[in-house]
Amino acid sequence: MSHIHVKTTINGDAVEFLCQADETLLDVLRDRLDLTGSKEGCASGDCGACSVTLDGRLVCSCLMLGAEAEGSKIETIEGMAEGETLHPLQQAFLDHAALQCGVCTPGFLIAAKALLEKNPDPSEEETRYWLAGNLCRCTGYDKIIRAVLAAAKNMRETA
Amino acid sequence: MNYQSPQSVADALALLAADENSRVLAGGTDLLVRLRLGHIAPSTIVDIKQIDGMRAITQEAGGFRIGAAVTGAEMSEHSNLGEAWPGVVEATDLIGSTQVQGRATPVGNLCNAGPAADSVPALVAAGAMVRVEGPDGTRDVAAEDIPKGPGKTSLTQKELVTSIFLPARPANSADAYLRFIPRTEMDIAVVGCGVSLTLDDNGTIIEARVSLGAVAPKVLLVKEAAEAIIGTKLDDAALDRLALAASTAANPIDDKRGTVAFRKDVSGVLARRAAKIAYSRAKGDK
Numbered sequence: 001m002s003h004i005h006v007k008t009t010i011n012g013d014a015v016e017f018l019c020q021a022d023e024t025l026l027d028v029l030r031d032r033l034d035l036t037g038s039k040e041g042c043a044s045g046d047c048g049a050c051s052v053t054l055d056g057r058l059v060c061s062c063l064m065l066g067a068e069a070e071g072s073k074i075e076t077i078e079g080m081a082e083g084e085t086l087h088p089l090q091q092a093f094l095d096h097a098a099l100q101c102g103v104c105t106p107g108f109l110i111a112a113k114a115l116l117e118k119n120p121d122p123s124e125e126e127t128r129y130w131l132a133g134n135l136c137r138c139t140g141y142d143k144i145i146r147a148v149l150a151a152a153k154n155m156r157e158t159a
Numbered sequence: 160m161n162y163q164s165p166q167s168v169a170d171a172l173a174l175l176a177a178d179e180n181s182r183v184l185a186g187g188t189d190l191l192v193r194l195r196l197g198h199i200a201p202s203t204i205v206d207i208k209q210i211d212g213m214r215a216i217t218q219e220a221g222g223f224r225i226g227a228a229v230t231g232a233e234m235s236e237h238s239n240l241g242e243a244w245p246g247v248v249e250a251t252d253l254i255g256s257t258q259v260q261g262r263a264t265p266v267g268n269l270c271n272a273g274p275a276a277d278s279v280p281a282l283v284a285a286g287a288m289v290r291v292e293g294p295d296g297t298r299d300v301a302a303e304d305i306p307k308g309p310g311k312t313s314l315t316q317k318e319l320v321t322s323i324f325l326p327a328r329p330a331n332s333a334d335a336y337l338r339f340i341p342r343t344e345m346d347i348a349v350v351g352c353g354v355s356l357t358l359d360d361n362g363t364i365i366e367a368r369v370s371l372g373a374v375a376p377k378v379l380l381v382k383e384a385a386e387a388i389i390g391t392k393l394d395d396a397a398l399d400r401l402a403l404a405a406s407t408a409a410n411p412i413d414d415k416r417g418t419v420a421f422r423k424d425v426s427g428v429l430a431r432r433a434a435k436i437a438y439s440r441a442k443g444d445k
Contacts (some may be wrong), residue, residue: 004162021162021204024191044192045259046345057232057261063191064262065184067162068206111257132344133256 004067010035011079019066026050028066029076037077037106041135048134051107052076058114060133077106080113088158089113092151093144100138108134112148120156124149164206168292168321171205176294176317178203183319185213185228186262188255189271207319216240221327224290227266227320231278232257234265244325245440246334246353246433250281253338256345266320272306275348275373279306281336283370283378284353287325293318308376329366331358333440335433338372339425341416348373349417352405352429354437362392362442369401369430374409374422381408384430393438401434402427 003018010033019028024043029035029052041047043062050061053075080087089112092098099105108131115122115130122130127148128141136144161178165171175181181203184190193199207213213228216237223240231251234240241248251265254277265278269289279302287302294317302323305312314320334355340346351372359365369384387400406427413419 021160022194043195045188045255048256048258051258054261058258059261060188060258063188063259065162065187065191065204065206067164068184068187068208070164114257129344130257133258 006067006070008069008071009073011075017066021065021067023066024062025052025054025064025066025069025074026061028069029061029074032066035076035078039103039106041103041107046133046135047104047107048111048131049104049107051110051134053110053114056114056117058111075110077110080109087113088154089116089148089151092147092154096143096147096150098139098143098147104134104136104138108136108144112151115148116152116155120152120159122149122152160201161203162206163203164209166209166211168210168319171207171210171319172292172294172317174203174205175319179316181205181316183207183270185267186230186264188259188263189267205319207321210321213321219324223325225265225323225325227322228264229266231255231260231263231265235260240325243328244285244334246336246355246437247278247281247285247287247325250336250338250351250353251278253277253336266323269302269305269323270312270314270320272308272310272312272377274306274309274376274378275351276378277336277338277348277351277372279378280351280353280370280372281334282323282325282353283380284336284355284368285325285334286355286368287323289320290322290324291318292321299324303370303378303380306377329357331360331441331443332356332366333437335436335440337429337433337436339417339429347416350374350409350411350422350425350429352426352433354430354433356388356434356437356441358438358441364388364391364393364438367434369405369434371405371409371426371430374411374426379408379410381405381430383408388434393434398431398434402431405430 039049041049182201213226282302338348338351353370357366367385384404391397409426411422
């Protein structure tokens with residue numbers, strides 16, 4: 001069967017790919033573009049490990065087809081650090097030990113970044129609700145929430 | 160599987176008519192899960208998001224027309240939709256996570272015909288009209304007449320919902336939606352209840368619509384519950400009659416999320432609470 005030709009911008013770079021109609025955006029990122037930071041946890045939109053932003057909007061890349069990405073701007077975990085310099089959220093996750101196995105971490109970082117872009121000073125409750133679609137089976141969430149709030153404070157102070 | 164992204168309603172209808180095994184794709188948060196689980200195996204996917212107007216919320220005749228691909232997040236962020244229809248917006252906002260809100264659409268929630276769909280009781284209480292396009296032209300259908308039972312709708316395979324219309328609000332009107340779940344987020348309604356009210360200048364209810372979700376094979380519009388509070392100022396006796404009417408109308412099943420007796424009781428409790436919120440909003444309390 002012939003492929004679909006899709007033109008996107010991923011992490012600031014023009015990226016074209018070919019995919020089958022039934023491939024999800026997550027399949028394309030991982031298997032065709034070697035962007036394996038986004039993870040497949042549940043493939044049903046419950047766990048958030050595949051989180052990316054699409055035209056600035058936080059989405060599960062497992063819940064959309066690669067073909068639907070035509071013309072859109074996608075941001076993935078691979079675009080978060082600037083070279084060797086970690087994003088303040090990434091640094092805060094390390095400083096607060098907000099990860100253990102790490103499978104959920106790219107999704108949490110992308111989701112937290114989307115939160116702070118919309119609301120630079122979220123309350124703990126707002127942060128917990130925003131991240132309710134990201135599951136972590138290791139940390140118990142508390143360190144993740146503390147890391148996000150610390151990064152938010154740091155980003156506000158250095159802005 | 161063949162993926163199509165038509166630019167017009169006419170092209171979308173032609174694609175649906177050309178393949179009996181075609182499926183409409185809007186947000187995809189239900190469709191992709193069912194594809195992955197192998198519950199459906201369509202030969203054509205018709206993505207309607209590129210069609211003009213599908214992603215727009217427009218003011219029309221004093222009300223709002225919500226395109227079939229408008230997401231929950233876009234409804235929550237709209238500057239004045241939530242002022243006119245707070246219950247519809249809060250109900251839609253309860254569906255799934257932040258990620259799901261970025262894709263999922265109330266039209267998809269309606270057409271998926273899940274009995275526990277959160278936006279549907281709110282749309283029914285609001286008196287939402289659903290615009291359906293098909294080979295025989297355009298028809299406007301009341302939201303409660305779209306679902307027929309779990310996973311079943313009154314739409315034919317060749318038809319497409321293009322928008323939902325929320326009518327203009329008279330003065331002193333408001334709606335509210337509440338659901339019961341055993342946790343605080345990311346769950347499916349055990350019971351859901353929508354209430355929409357219009358008051359006169361003295362605070363007497365002159366119009367009411369009360370709906371229940373997750374307590375029958377499809378959403379219920381409970382006329383007896385509305386009649387129980389019309390002509391009242393929502394005093395305790397009216398609230399008791401409302402709760403009794405809602406509990407009586409509920410016709411749920413026993414399952415892992417709740418028993419029949421529990422769901423009938425909670426139907427009354429939620430109707431009472433949602434009516435109080437809608438009443439307070441209609442009076443202009445913040």
